[in-house]
Amino acid sequence: MSLKTIIYSSFLTGLLSCINFLTDVSTVKSEIIQNLEKFKLNETIINSNQDIFTQDFGENIVTNESLNQEFAQQDDETPNKDEENWPSPIEDDEIFWFLLVDQLEYRGSDSKDFFRWDIEGWVGGDYERIWLKTEGEVAFAKDDGGEAEIQLLYGYLIAPFWDLQVGLRYDRIYGSEDDRGRAFAVIGLEGLAPDLYEVDTALFISENGDLSARFQVEQELLITQKLILQPRFEINVAAQKVENFGIGSGVNDIELGLRLRYEINRNYAPYLGINWIRLVGETENLARKDGESVDNFSVVGGIRMLF
Amino acid sequence: MPNFLHRRNFLRFTTGLGLVVGLDYFSPAYAKQIKSIKADQTQLKYPEIIDLIIQETGVKIGEQNATGITVNNSIPAPLIRLKEGQIAKINVTNKLDEDTSIHWHGIILPVKMDGVPGVSFAGIKPGQTFTYEFPIIQSGTYWYHGHSGLQEQRGHFGPIIIDPIESDPFQYDKDYVVMLSDWTFEDPYDVLKNLKKMSSYYNNQKRTVENLSEDSMWRQMRMDPTDIADITGATYTYLINGLVPETNWTAIFKPGEKVRLRFINGSAMTFFDVRIPGLKMTVVQADGQNIQPVIVDEFRMGTAETYDIIVEPKNEQAYTIFAETMDRSGYARGTLAISQGMTAPIPKLRERPVRSMKDMGMNHDMSGMNNNLHMNHDMSGMNSNSTMNHDMSGMNSNSTMNHDMFNDEAVPNISNDFGVRNAGVPMMVQSRLNEPGIGLENTGTRVLVYSDLRNIAPGYDQRKPDREIELHLTGNMERYMWSFNGKKYSEEKEIAFYKGERLRLTFINQTMMEHPIHLHGMWMELDNGAGQYKPRKHTIIVKPAEKLSVEINVDVSGKWPLHCHLLYHMKVGMFRTVAIMDHPVEAG
Numbered sequence: 001m002s003l004k005t006i007i008y009s010s011f012l013t014g015l016l017s018c019i020n021f022l023t024d025v026s027t028v029k030s031e032i033i034q035n036l037e038k039f040k041l042n043e044t045i046i047n048s049n050q051d052i053f054t055q056d057f058g059e060n061i062v063t064n065e066s067l068n069q070e071f072a073q074q075d076d077e078t079p080n081k082d083e084e085n086w087p088s089p090i091e092d093d094e095i096f097w098f099l100l101v102d103q104l105e106y107r108g109s110d111s112k113d114f115f116r117w118d119i120e121g122w123v124g125g126d127y128e129r130i131w132l133k134t135e136g137e138v139a140f141a142k143d144d145g146g147e148a149e150i151q152l153l154y155g156y157l158i159a160p161f162w163d164l165q166v167g168l169r170y171d172r173i174y175g176s177e178d179d180r181g182r183a184f185a186v187i188g189l190e191g192l193a194p195d196l197y198e199v200d201t202a203l204f205i206s207e208n209g210d211l212s213a214r215f216q217v218e219q220e221l222l223i224t225q226k227l228i229l230q231p232r233f234e235i236n237v238a239a240q241k242v243e244n245f246g247i248g249s250g251v252n253d254i255e256l257g258l259r260l261r262y263e264i265n266r267n268y269a270p271y272l273g274i275n276w277i278r279l280v281g282e283t284e285n286l287a288r289k290d291g292e293s294v295d296n297f298s299v300v301g302g303i304r305m306l307f
Numbered sequence: 308m309p310n311f312l313h314r315r316n317f318l319r320f321t322t323g324l325g326l327v328v329g330l331d332y333f334s335p336a337y338a339k340q341i342k343s344i345k346a347d348q349t350q351l352k353y354p355e356i357i358d359l360i361i362q363e364t365g366v367k368i369g370e371q372n373a374t375g376i377t378v379n380n381s382i383p384a385p386l387i388r389l390k391e392g393q394i395a396k397i398n399v400t401n402k403l404d405e406d407t408s409i410h411w412h413g414i415i416l417p418v419k420m421d422g423v424p425g426v427s428f429a430g431i432k433p434g435q436t437f438t439y440e441f442p443i444i445q446s447g448t449y450w451y452h453g454h455s456g457l458q459e460q461r462g463h464f465g466p467i468i469i470d471p472i473e474s475d476p477f478q479y480d481k482d483y484v485v486m487l488s489d490w491t492f493e494d495p496y497d498v499l500k501n502l503k504k505m506s507s508y509y510n511n512q513k514r515t516v517e518n519l520s521e522d523s524m525w526r527q528m529r530m531d532p533t534d535i536a537d538i539t540g541a542t543y544t545y546l547i548n549g550l551v552p553e554t555n556w557t558a559i560f561k562p563g564e565k566v567r568l569r570f571i572n573g574s575a576m577t578f579f580d581v582r583i584p585g586l587k588m589t590v591v592q593a594d595g596q597n598i599q600p601v602i603v604d605e606f607r608m609g610t611a612e613t614y615d616i617i618v619e620p621k622n623e624q625a626y627t628i629f630a631e632t633m634d635r636s637g638y639a640r641g642t643l644a645i646s647q648g649m650t651a652p653i654p655k656l657r658e659r660p661v662r663s664m665k666d667m668g669m670n671h672d673m674s675g676m677n678n679n680l681h682m683n684h685d686m687s688g689m690n691s692n693s694t695m696n697h698d699m700s701g702m703n704s705n706s707t708m709n710h711d712m713f714n715d716e717a718v719p720n721i722s723n724d725f726g727v728r729n730a731g732v733p734m735m736v737q738s739r740l741n742e743p744g745i746g747l748e749n750t751g752t753r754v755l756v757y758s759d760l761r762n763i764a765p766g767y768d769q770r771k772p773d774r775e776i777e778l779h780l781t782g783n784m785e786r787y788m789w790s791f792n793g794k795k796y797s798e799e800k801e802i803a804f805y806k807g808e809r810l811r812l813t814f815i816n817q818t819m820m821e822h823p824i825h826l827h828g829m830w831m832e833l834d835n836g837a838g839q840y841k842p843r844k845h846t847i848i849v850k851p852a853e854k855l856s857v858e859i860n861v862d863v864s865g866k867w868p869l870h871c872h873l874l875y876h877m878k879v880g881m882f883r884t885v886a887i888m889d890h891p892v893e894a895g
């Protein structure tokens with residue numbers, strides 16, 4: 001491209017921006033034609049442009065001097081007086097919440113039948129969220145009691161798929177003996193691992209200084225758009241023996257679950273499945289001593305709900 | 308039944324003969340026959356003042372009752388017809404109980420008239436009337452919509468036609484607006500909440516265990532190859548001029564007539580693929596700007612884009628106007644016919660496409676990936692399709708092609724650390740302007756591509772850009788976060804353009820989705836290899852792993868929005884204010 005072309009074109013731009021406010025259409029028009037003639041880039045285009053510009057602009061143009069001056073003022077750079085009071089063009093910092101009742105189920109096995117829940121929710125923004133997690137079970141037989149756990153955590157997004165969570169956990173066991181409870185400090189990591197494994201793992205320090213950890217992982221496998229298979233694995237380990245809670249040191253238990261749900265819609269999905277819990281090591285021995293089952297296979301049925 | 312107010316109530320009008328234009332209603336169309344809006348323009352009388360009233364109104368979408376945000380009780384809002392060279396004066400009265408606004412999409416106007424609350428003005432408070440007043444210095448097909456919250460999703464949008472001073476360089480006998488939109492009976496805020504809870508909430512076309520082994524790469528990257536549209540036919544009903552497919556909006560022609568159809572994608576979140584089986588379409592305008600005509604069988608419309616086409620139906624029959632969504636979860640449909648009530652077969656929805664490795668910025672073949680991949684792989688570099696296309700149209704001479712800056716080679720994606728705000732960074736980025744886009748690769752027909760678009764006249768400004776800015780489109784689908792350069796609006800509000808400069812703005816899409824990027828107040832001249840004939844656009848689709856550039860004459864002042872026109876992407880942060888600054892004094 002020649003320098004001449006550049007000069008002409010910038011000249012032309014200047015002229016056309018004059019048109020923007022329709023100040024003096026006729027002089028602009030004739031100058032454009034002159035420039036277009038010099039601006040010989042493409043014959044046909046020149047011709048078509050000449051057609052456009054040589055014809056009369058007609059009577060349709062409203063030329064209102066006062067209005068144009070007004071526009072010129074509007075377009076200047078003086079800031080608006082009340083600009084600080086303007087709303088934000090978008091609100092991208094809103095608080096959202098999420099509540100997933102992942103398990104709300106009946107668990108039936110040879111030894112005893114439970115009602116079980118596993119619920120998780122958060123409230124917060126993109127980076128920071130307050131999490132609430134609770135799980136537990138209640139036996140249908142009166143004397144068998146039950147146990148419940150609740151966690152209140154602060155979560156921070158530390159990687160695109162990972163939330164770091166810190167907070168408190170409280171456990172309660174109730175039933176035939178006295179009710180017992182204990183509190184923990186929690187540090188955990190929850191997120192999506194490669195291959196779409198949903199991971200929830202945490203380290204717990206009890207009020208007595210006992211250290212334990214939990215690792216949970218699950219996946220969603222779509223059989224169809226509505227029929228979804230959810231395999232699940234959980235392992236609990238402890239550094240110390242806590243006899244009062246039936247926990248030995250080392251690996252405590254392994255749990256495997258497989259649930260098949262039917263999503264009536266995204267919010268409600270009844271399911272059926274199987275669940276197997278196996279106590280191991282010292283924990284297994286403690287349970288045997290108490291006459292409890294150490295190998296628990298159950299059939300489950302329930303509903304999963306997203307709010 | 309919505310209470311339909313007669314338009315005369317809203318037109319304050321001077322005396323004089325001639326056909327009254329200025330405002331025209333499409334809806335409720337069951338109450339009004341659609342007529343061609345083509346008329347002898349010298350006979351048209353344009354109103355000096357247009358009054359618009361924004362309020363909540365009961366509307367009927369198909370058979371269902373709903374409450375929409377309407378302009379003069381109509382969805383879409385009435386057609387505003389103006390004349391190039393006139394001064395538009397439009398009173399907008401807010402009868403909602405929240406703030407509202409109107410943005411004139413694609414119109415070059417004074418900064419305070421742009422209508423974006425918080426950037427150009429304070430917004431229109433409940434009960435208030437705001438008068439927009441601006442000179443009309445362009446012509447073509449445009450549209451207007453609310454720029455407050457998610458009001459646009461609830462019906463707050465309508466078409467604009469600006470008649471040129473000199474007639475357009477093409478002939479036609481009939482003239483119709485075809486405004487596409489997406490409607491949900493859910494509260495748009497609930498839709499957003501659902502996406503925040505589960506970003507795939509509305510995707511009912513995921514892959515199943517059947518494709519488990521093929522998808523191993525996707526699963527490893529924690530991406531979903533079926534993530535084509537965030538919001539789908541699962542909640543959306545797709546409309547033409549406010550009408551559901553069953554109602555069948557119909558445009559009338561006489562055999563042999565040339566029919567101009569002004570397509571406007573006024574949807575909140577939907578890309579449409581438009582075709583009229585049995586007819587070739589001549590694209591004559593893109594984003595309101597006349598282009599060198601291109602004859603195609605199909606074209607894709609990103610949200611907020613407009614295309615004017617001319618068809619010449621020769622037979623005494625009906626033709627279906629079919630606007631299929633990009634994710635194939637639904638369609639809008641109308642008919643071109645010689646009389647009302649006629650129908651033509653409705654095509655079957657095609658199978659929803661699946662993302663290819665190219666969308667991820669990987670060009671090498673992966674065993675077991677979908678068929679698209681092989682196609683894409685072959686097409687990298689010079690696209691065989693487009694060569695063929697040029698031959699077919701016979702309009703686009705390549706001789707003046709100017710490749711001085713345009714480059715379609717894949718380059719490594721170097722600046723790729725956007726922290727938690729961006730998931731899945733492409734390895735390579737490249738121009739994809741000669742690709743028709745996902746799902747349109749193997750149609751066997753001629754599909755419009757961005758490299759087809761050539762301005763009718765050489766650009767007004769042939770200066771080389773003084774400066775280049777890169778803007779990365781970023782996001783984290785898992786948390787439904789969308790941003791520019793890894794920062795949402797509240798974290799980084801402004802980009803500086805320098806007054807008077809010619810700027811080269813390069814978009815690099817780091818995400819797996821297409822984003823229609825819209826700049827207010829200035830044209831973006833797409834650097835698509837057309838040299839001096841760069842098309843001017845107000846909205847540009849940037850494909851996944853694409854790098855493309857536009858050139859901008861920064862000939863305005865003040866502050867102007869630049870954002871993704873997917874409404875919910877904008878809402879969660881894919882938005883910037885362009886601040887026009889004085890050029891800094893160069894040191895040394």
Ligand SMILES: [Cu+2]
Pocket residue numbers: 789821822823871872873876877881
């Ligand atoms: Cu976007």
